[in-house]
Amino acid sequence: MADRASDAELEVAGLHGHYGESHVLHGMAFEVRKGEVVTLLGRNGAGKTTTLKAVMGILRSRSGSVRFRGAELIAEPSNRIARMGIAFCPEERGIFASLNVYENLMLPPEVKPGGLPLDEIYKLFPNLKERLGSQGTKLSGGEQQMLAIGRILRTGATLLLLDEPTEGLAPVIVQQIGATIRLLKERGFTVLLVEQNFRFASTVADRHYVVEHGRVVDMIPNAAVGENVAKIEAYLGV
Amino acid sequence: MFELLGVPPQALFGQLLLGLINGAFYAMMSLGLAVIFGLLNVINFTHGAQYMMGAFCAWMLLEWAGIPYWGALVLAPVIVGLTGIVLERLFLRRLYHLDHLYGLLLTFGLSLIVEGLFRREFGSSGLPYGNPMPGGTNLGFMFLPHYRAWIIVFSLAICLATWFVIERTKLGSYLRAATERPELVQAFGINVPRMITLTYGFGVGLAALAGVLAAPAYNVSPVMGSNLIIVVFAVVVIGGMGSIMGSIVTGFALGIVEGLTKVFYPEASSTVIFIVMAIVLLLRPAGLFGTQR
Ligand SMILES: Nc1ncnc2c1ncn2[C@@H]1O[C@H](COP(=O)(O)OP(=O)(O)OP(=O)(O)O)[C@@H](O)[C@H]1O
Numbered sequence: 001m002a003d004r005a006s007d008a009e010l011e012v013a014g015l016h017g018h019y020g021e022s023h024v025l026h027g028m029a030f031e032v033r034k035g036e037v038v039t040l041l042g043r044n045g046a047g048k049t050t051t052l053k054a055v056m057g058i059l060r061s062r063s064g065s066v067r068f069r070g071a072e073l074i075a076e077p078s079n080r081i082a083r084m085g086i087a088f089c090p091e092e093r094g095i096f097a098s099l100n101v102y103e104n105l106m107l108p109p110e111v112k113p114g115g116l117p118l119d120e121i122y123k124l125f126p127n128l129k130e131r132l133g134s135q136g137t138k139l140s141g142g143e144q145q146m147l148a149i150g151r152i153l154r155t156g157a158t159l160l161l162l163d164e165p166t167e168g169l170a171p172v173i174v175q176q177i178g179a180t181i182r183l184l185k186e187r188g189f190t191v192l193l194v195e196q197n198f199r200f201a202s203t204v205a206d207r208h209y210v211v212e213h214g215r216v217v218d219m220i221p222n223a224a225v226g227e228n229v230a231k232i233e234a235y236l237g238v
Numbered sequence: 239m240f241e242l243l244g245v246p247p248q249a250l251f252g253q254l255l256l257g258l259i260n261g262a263f264y265a266m267m268s269l270g271l272a273v274i275f276g277l278l279n280v281i282n283f284t285h286g287a288q289y290m291m292g293a294f295c296a297w298m299l300l301e302w303a304g305i306p307y308w309g310a311l312v313l314a315p316v317i318v319g320l321t322g323i324v325l326e327r328l329f330l331r332r333l334y335h336l337d338h339l340y341g342l343l344l345t346f347g348l349s350l351i352v353e354g355l356f357r358r359e360f361g362s363s364g365l366p367y368g369n370p371m372p373g374g375t376n377l378g379f380m381f382l383p384h385y386r387a388w389i390i391v392f393s394l395a396i397c398l399a400t401w402f403v404i405e406r407t408k409l410g411s412y413l414r415a416a417t418e419r420p421e422l423v424q425a426f427g428i429n430v431p432r433m434i435t436l437t438y439g440f441g442v443g444l445a446a447l448a449g450v451l452a453a454p455a456y457n458v459s460p461v462m463g464s465n466l467i468i469v470v471f472a473v474v475v476i477g478g479m480g481s482i483m484g485s486i487v488t489g490f491a492l493g494i495v496e497g498l499t500k501v502f503y504p505e506a507s508s509t510v511i512f513i514v515m516a517i518v519l520l521l522r523p524a525g526l527f528g529t530q531r
């Protein structure tokens with residue numbers, strides 16, 4: 001037990017979340033250990049994005065417990081949470097139209113030493129380097145996703161929250177993002193990944209949590225995905 | 239002497255100069271309004287009162303503390319900007335999640351209170367403020383008073399510097415990004431609430447700076463702001479809320495339009511900006527430089 005607690009990077013317990021009157025998260029509980037890639041799988045509207053926003057502090061009306069390396073985050077504002085070393089890549093990518101590609105890339109401030117140097121980000125996503133002067137939103141969907149991921153790798157954050165990074169992208173770009181996530185894992189980053197595409201998820205992740213109606217209903221280690229395909233498909237309704 | 243369309247050149251250039259000076263004030267004021275509206279979502283109706291406070295602050299610094307114009311040019315915007323910061327912390331902060339209308343009503347009410355207090359204290363006839371740069375230069379085709387030239391050069395420099403900071407620096411990229419999606423910028427680790435407070439303070443300081451600039455050119459009077467602010471709102475509507483450069487260009491251009499109208503059709507000189515506004519609203523409701531949201 002003591003050993004488990006010590007290598008838990010993120011521990012979420014009894015997490016509730018509201019949008020105004022509507023109660024969306026009903027006691028989410030899961031953990032992500034250091035260096036792991038863990039996914040939240042679930043149907044549309046299950047509460048995956050809301051969970052990431054609650055962890056990040058973007059969702060203000062939340063209660064329960066979110067611990068990062070043992071420190072309680074539930075009462076902290078999102079800028080303080082980011083400074084502790086957590087970074088968020090939103091589902092809609094959040095590329096700024098009034099900033100060019102370079103400005104978008106440089107926007108998140110460095111929060112810790114040890115982020116990826118720019119060169120390496122350009123090596124991962126060569127398209128970005130060629131478009132530095134373009135308006136951020138003039139990039140293609142895939143390039144915008146690369147930019148949204150690339151800009152949080154610079155900051156030195158060690159826990160990355162990625163919300164459906166492959167949504168709506170061509171297979172070749174999905175592969176590129178998969179390779180990036182595997183590289184990040186190799187580098188010691190911890191990743192909490194929201195996905196609906198569990199075939200993709202199973203190529204990058206260590207474990208999968210299944211989310212339904214704002215709570216975790218199952219946990220499947222990646223090694224067991226093969227024998228549980230039918231069950232997962234039933235969860236996801238595919 | 240040659241004449242242009244029946245107008246003597248002295249009169250033409252004289253009015254052009256006055257137009258440029260008015261334009262300088264329009265530009266500085268609408269710039270501050272645009273920056274504040276972008277980030278705070280508040281239509282800052284106190285902007286006129288804050289301009290007036292800047293002029294009065296310069297007057298008080300001179301009369302009560304012996305601090306001359308050049309000191310006031312730095313101190314007054316800081317002092318009035320600080321009152322803006324207090325105002326944001328105490329009141330405006332509570333309104334961001336509501337419709338624009340609430341911010342407009344609050345700041346409108348506050349400007350009435352501020353003006354009333356100053357009128358009670360100083361009367362409404364206006365107080366003189368000495369010209370720090372007397373004299374002028376004869377350019378041959380017209381006489382150019384030094385202080386008027388200073389207003390134009392200085393306000394242009396301030397406007398361009400503001401544009402540069404917002405559009406070309408790292409700090410400006412935070413501001414632009416937070417104008418689009420404050421919650422995401424905050425989730426990157428930036429203290430957006432503090433940035434909002436400082437931005438409001440800056441916008442208010444800009445209004446106060448315009449007020450200090452105006453003090454030697456006009457009388458210092460409690461109503462100077464409310465006379466100006468109506469025209470400035472028309473300028474903002476014409477330029478469109480979105481663009482920094484748009485505010486600057488529109489401000490100066492409309493000052494010139496007003497000046498030229500004084501020469502060629504004086505009867506319309508006080509209404510021409512509103513006529514332009516009506517036309518722009520018909521043809522381009524988002525303003526000349528604005529983007530439809
Ligand atoms: N801003 C909001 N205001 C009110 N309700 C919201 C808001 N955002 C999401 N919801 C509701 O909260 C629930 C969970 O939404 P959430 O976005 O977390 O789902 P998700 O699992 O990320 O779905 P998807 O796979 O479609 O992205 C849904 O029922 C949704 O309708």
Ligand SMILES: [Mg+2]
Pocket residue numbers: 048049050091163
């Ligand atoms: Mg989602």
